Amino acid sequence: MKTYEQINDRIASGKAVVLTADEIMDYVDKKGLEAAAKEVDIVTTATFGPMCSSGCFLNFGHSKPRIRMSEAWIADVLVYTGLAAVDVYLGCTELRHGDPANMYPPGEFRYGGGHVIEDLVAGKTLQLFALSYGTDCYPLREIRTYFTIDDLNQAIMVNPRNCYQNYNVAINRSDRTIYTYMGRLDPHQKNGNYCSAGQLSPLLNDPYYETIGVGTRVWLAGAHGHVYAEGTQHAGGVGRTPDGVPTGGSGTLALTGDMKQMRKEFVRGVSFSGYGVSLALGIGIPIPILNEEVLRRTCVRDRDILAPVVDYGSDYPQNTGNVICHVNYEQLRTGQIQVHDETVEVGSLSSYYKALEVANLLADEIRRGEFLLAAPITPLRRDTKMKPLVKREPPR
Amino acid sequence: MNDDTVTKKLMFYFPRCECDKPIVYHLVKDHHLIVNIYRAKVTPEEEGYLVLDVTGTEQAIQGAIDFVKTFNVTVNYSGKGVALDEERCSHCGYCIPYCPPGALKISDCATRKVAYNESECIECLACIRICPFGACTSAF
Numbered sequence: 001m002k003t004y005e006q007i008n009d010r011i012a013s014g015k016a017v018v019l020t021a022d023e024i025m026d027y028v029d030k031k032g033l034e035a036a037a038k039e040v041d042i043v044t045t046a047t048f049g050p051m052c053s054s055g056c057f058l059n060f061g062h063s064k065p066r067i068r069m070s071e072a073w074i075a076d077v078l079v080y081t082g083l084a085a086v087d088v089y090l091g092c093t094e095l096r097h098g099d100p101a102n103m104y105p106p107g108e109f110r111y112g113g114g115h116v117i118e119d120l121v122a123g124k125t126l127q128l129f130a131l132s133y134g135t136d137c138y139p140l141r142e143i144r145t146y147f148t149i150d151d152l153n154q155a156i157m158v159n160p161r162n163c164y165q166n167y168n169v170a171i172n173r174s175d176r177t178i179y180t181y182m183g184r185l186d187p188h189q190k191n192g193n194y195c196s197a198g199q200l201s202p203l204l205n206d207p208y209y210e211t212i213g214v215g216t217r218v219w220l221a222g223a224h225g226h227v228y229a230e231g232t233q234h235a236g237g238v239g240r241t242p243d244g245v246p247t248g249g250s251g252t253l254a255l256t257g258d259m260k261q262m263r264k265e266f267v268r269g270v271s272f273s274g275y276g277v278s279l280a281l282g283i284g285i286p287i288p289i290l291n292e293e294v295l296r297r298t299c300v301r302d303r304d305i306l307a308p309v310v311d312y313g314s315d316y317p318q319n320t321g322n323v324i325c326h327v328n329y330e331q332l333r334t335g336q337i338q339v340h341d342e343t344v345e346v347g348s349l350s351s352y353y354k355a356l357e358v359a360n361l362l363a364d365e366i367r368r369g370e371f372l373l374a375a376p377i378t379p380l381r382r383d384t385k386m387k388p389l390v391k392r393e394p395p396r
Numbered sequence: 397m398n399d400d401t402v403t404k405k406l407m408f409y410f411p412r413c414e415c416d417k418p419i420v421y422h423l424v425k426d427h428h429l430i431v432n433i434y435r436a437k438v439t440p441e442e443e444g445y446l447v448l449d450v451t452g453t454e455q456a457i458q459g460a461i462d463f464v465k466t467f468n469v470t471v472n473y474s475g476k477g478v479a480l481d482e483e484r485c486s487h488c489g490y491c492i493p494y495c496p497p498g499a500l501k502i503s504d505c506a507t508r509k510v511a512y513n514e515s516e517c518i519e520c521l522a523c524i525r526i527c528p529f530g531a532c533t534s535a536f
Binding site (some may be wrong): 048049050183184191193265268270271272273278280333335345346347348349350351352353354356 | 483486487489490492507509525526529530
C-alpha cells in the first residue's frame with residue numbers, strides 16, 4: 001500500500017519508478033504482481049484523438065476606449081460573447097464564416113474553431129473582429145485588430161468531455177457512402193473506424209475510477225491541467241467485463257489547462273470531409289500504484305477490451321441502441337475484423353503512436369520530478385446512465 | 397523482357413504545356429519503354445504534369461529522360477506526385493483502409509507509426525480528401 005504523499009515524495013526526490021501502460025503488462029508478467037506493486041510508483045496512460053467537446057475561454061484585456069463585445073470573430077470563426085465585456089468562448093466545431101458546410105456534399109470543412117486553437121497555440125497572429133451596441137461604460141462600437149496568444153491575459157482550454165472510456169466501432173450497412181464524425185463509411189460494411197487508444201487509454205486502465213477523479217492532475221497537450229468535473233455524457237453504470245472494462249462508451253472526463261503552456265504538436269485542428277471540424281488533443285494521465293489491485297487493472301491488454309460495432313447507416317442516427325457485435329482491440333489493431341462472417345477493413349481515428357509519445361513524455365517529466373500527482377477531491381460516479389432527449393408536448 | 401530491365405516512377409513537370417507533341421508515343425516507340433501513366437494534368441496556366449512508371453533498361457530510361465528534357469521539363473525521380481508531410485501526420489492510421497495499393501501502412505506494430513511508400517502510390521488522391529490533419533498533399 002502506498003499513499004499519494006509517499007509517491008509524491010519519491011517523485012520530488014527523483015526516485016519514482018514510472019512505466020507506461022504499454023510497458024507495464026510485460027513487466028508485471030516478469031516480476032509478479034506483488035513485487036511489481038511494491039516497486040512501481042506510477043503507470044502513465046495517454047490518448048490522442050479528435051474530441052469535439054473542446055474549446056477555450058479567452059480574455060483580451062480592454063481597448064481604449066473600452067468595448068463590450070456583443071458579437072466577435074477570430075480569424076472569421078464566430079466566438080460566443082455572452083460573457084463579461086472582453087471574455088469570449090471559442091468552440092472547436094464552429095465553422096469559419098462563409099464556409100459552405102455541406103451545401104455541395106461532401107463538404108471539405110477546411111478551417112474552424114479547432115484550427116484557430118491550433119494556430120493560437122502555435123503562436124500565429126490572428127485577426128479579432130468585434131461589434132458592440134455601445135454603452136456608457138463601454139462606448140466603442142467596433143474593433144478590428146491582430147493578436148497572438150501572448151497578448152491575451154488568459155487562454156484557458158476546457159474540454160467538457162474527453163478521454164471517453166471505450167467507444168463504438170462504426171460501420172455502414174446502408175447502400176450509400178456516409179460521412180460521419182467517425183469518418184467516411186463506405187456502404188455494405190466495406191470499411192469501419194474505431195477511436196480509442198485501447199490499452200493505453202486512461203479510463204481503461206482505471207475502469208472503476210479509483211485514482212482518476214475530479215482534481216486529478218493531467219498532462220493536457222503539454223500543460224499541467226486537471227480534471228474539473230465528470231465529463232458530459234459520463235455514464236459509469238454500464239455493462240462491464242468481469243475485469244471491470246466497460247463494453248461500450250461509459251466514463252468521460254472534463255479537463256482544463258492553460259493553453260499558453262501547451263505544445264503545438266499535441267493541439268491539432270481536424271477536418272472531416274462531409275461532417276465538420278474538430279480538435280485532436282494529446283492527454284496523459286498518471287495512475288498512482290496505490291496497491292496491487294490498481295496495478296492489476298493497469299495491466300489491461302488490447303485483447304481484454306471489447307468495443308461495440310454499430311451501424312452508422314441506420315442504428316446510430318436513429319438512436320436504436322442496437323449493437324451488431326463486439327470485437328476486441330487486438331482484432332482491431334490487425335486492420336480487419338469479422339462482422340457476421342464478413343471481413344471489414346478498419347482504421348483508427350485515435351493515434352496510438354502519438355498517445356505513446358505522450359505517455360513517455362509524461363513518464364519522463366515525472367522521473368525528472370517536474371510533475372507531481374494530485375489526489376482526486378471527488379470520485380467519478382459509477383452508477384449513472386445516459387439519459388435521452390425526450391420530445392414532449394408543451395406543458396398545459 | 398530482359399533481366400536488366402527496371403521500373404522507375406517519374407514525375408515530369410512541363411513549365412509550358414507541350415500537349416501538341418506525342419511525347420509518350422516517343423517513349424514507347426523510340427526508347428522501347430513500357431509506360432504506365434498514373435496521372436496527367438494540364439493546369440489553367442498551361443503547365444503540364446505527368447506521373448508515370450517506365451519499364452526498360454537503365455540506358456533506355458536515361459535516353460528517354462534526355463529526350464524529355466529537350467522540352468525544358470523538370471524530372472522528379474522519386475515520383476512525388478503525392479507527398480506525406482511528416483510534421484502534419486499524426487500517425488492515427490485512419491487513411492490506411494482507403495489507400496487501395498497499400499502505399500500507406502503501419503510500419504511498426506509496436507508504435508503503430510504510419511509509413512508512406514511513394515513507389516507504391518497509384519495517385520488516386522483518396523488520402524488527400526480523407527486525412528483530417530491535411531497531411532497528404534498533391535504536387536498538382
